[in-house]
Amino acid sequence: MAKIGFDIGGTNIAAGLVSDEGVLLKKGSLPFPQDKDFEKVLSTCEQLVAALEEGETEPVKSVGVAVPGSIDATASIVLNAFNLGFSNTPLKEALEERLHKAVFLINDADAAVLAEHRVGSLRGCSNAFMITLGTGLGGGFIFNGTLFRGGRGNGTEPGHAILVNGGRHCTCGNDGCAEAYCAATRLVQDGKAYGWSSAKMVIDAAKAGDPFANAIVNAYVDDIGSYLASVINLLDPERIAIGGGVSAAGEFIMKPIRENVQKKTFFDQPTDIVVATAGNDAGIFGAAFIAE
């Protein structure tokens, strides 16, 4: 039976009806309440469900919800989702009462991994890794054909593996996290001195042959290469998918990343490194797939 998947972000709440075969049948989106009022968040979700169920022969029984934050080990409380104003928020219970449906919570990075595995570039993989290079570095693992939600259920924080111990300061408080080197934000930081104000501007300048932009991109590729080589040496995944804005640069960035990784890995057999393909609806898909 079809499920509803919610992708709750700080700007919009998107929702979609997803069939058991993984087809997005219809979708809708409403603004996230500007005052972050929890009651309004619940009402907005209710409205979206009503819109999606309109014309359906029977009500949807089960709903998945992707949130940009950490979820407790029982998958019922959002411990922290700064952009949503959630802190120890009993979202599962509140939504179940409001919607009269079973509700399942998932971190948005995990939802992206699940979507990638079910309908994207990681289809058919037993052991795989995905990262999203955007403002931060999110991602997750597929182990034995299923989403890995942490050894104790706390999830995974692949952006906070340390890449340069004692190096660049990370928003998490540590120095030298992979996120501080591999997120798209790093390109913005390094490009600022040259007047480039976005990752895309740096990459476009590099593509056009600017030597400073190329130096920035080369250093960035070297860091991503080291980070992915670390994950490969630790876990030997079959395939790695890279999503987020940076991956839109396609082979211009993917080819040097592959070459850099291959130089640094312990195993002769290259790990397949591909661009993520689940796209903008990955959050909706992943949320729907977690719903039982």
Place this chain on the structure above:
Amino acid sequence: MAKIGFDIGGTNIAAGLVSDEGVLLKKGSLPFPQDKDFEKVLSTCEQLVAALEEGETEPVKSVGVAVPGSIDATASIVLNAFNLGFSNTPLKEALEERLHKAVFLINDADAAVLAEHRVGSLRGCSNAFMITLGTGLGGGFIFNGTLFRGGRGNGTEPGHAILVNGGRHCTCGNDGCAEAYCAATRLVQDGKAYGWSSAKMVIDAAKAGDPFANAIVNAYVDDIGSYLASVINLLDPERIAIGGGVSAAGEFIMKPIRENVQKKTFFDQPTDIVVATAGNDAGIFGAAFIAE
């Protein structure tokens, strides 16, 4: 039925008869042939089996072999084991012919992890990590209650996750691997200028209050802390076991490691960090446990 486990090292070949309940019933050891002649290696293994089977009512049917090197994905060929002079050596087939028993190969680091899980400090864990801090940094993972042998069967090389990208040169050819910072060898390198020629000497001097030794140990603890925090942030294990010479320093090194790790991990729930307890016979145990 009891199994025989072999632990083949560059100095000795140790072997033991291990019961299904994980009890080491008897063991023996012979020198590894100095000329590394493969025929002599096989004969030495044959002698050890004969000694272990003496007095037993029926012959052992299955043998596990731990080797310090990399094994191919079909677990039949030792790709490289420098200390043994093995290179693309078909050890499984050769030993099966010689011993007339089923033979199963395992990397010695994996054997240590398996032993730790079955008869050591990781008993009962579903998701755990173990490292051995010696000349190098070896180790491995338990996922879903079983030994993880790599997503593609290539094994795991946790010493070659990068900790300080571009940093200290590692024997693998990369710069900045965790092994270059966390192996006991690092204490020897840093202690040399002060006349300390072993990790134990540095640690003993630190225990006695020497400020230079303490500075070396503190920097070492900080690197191990960052490395373990990386693994925790990636995989959220229930427990981490530390083995090898350095762990013999006990709480003097374990307590600051725990404190350092806790400061750097994303999850509030501390991961249990303990000294490995499977001991010197871990290779024999792990090899016997892999035999079917």
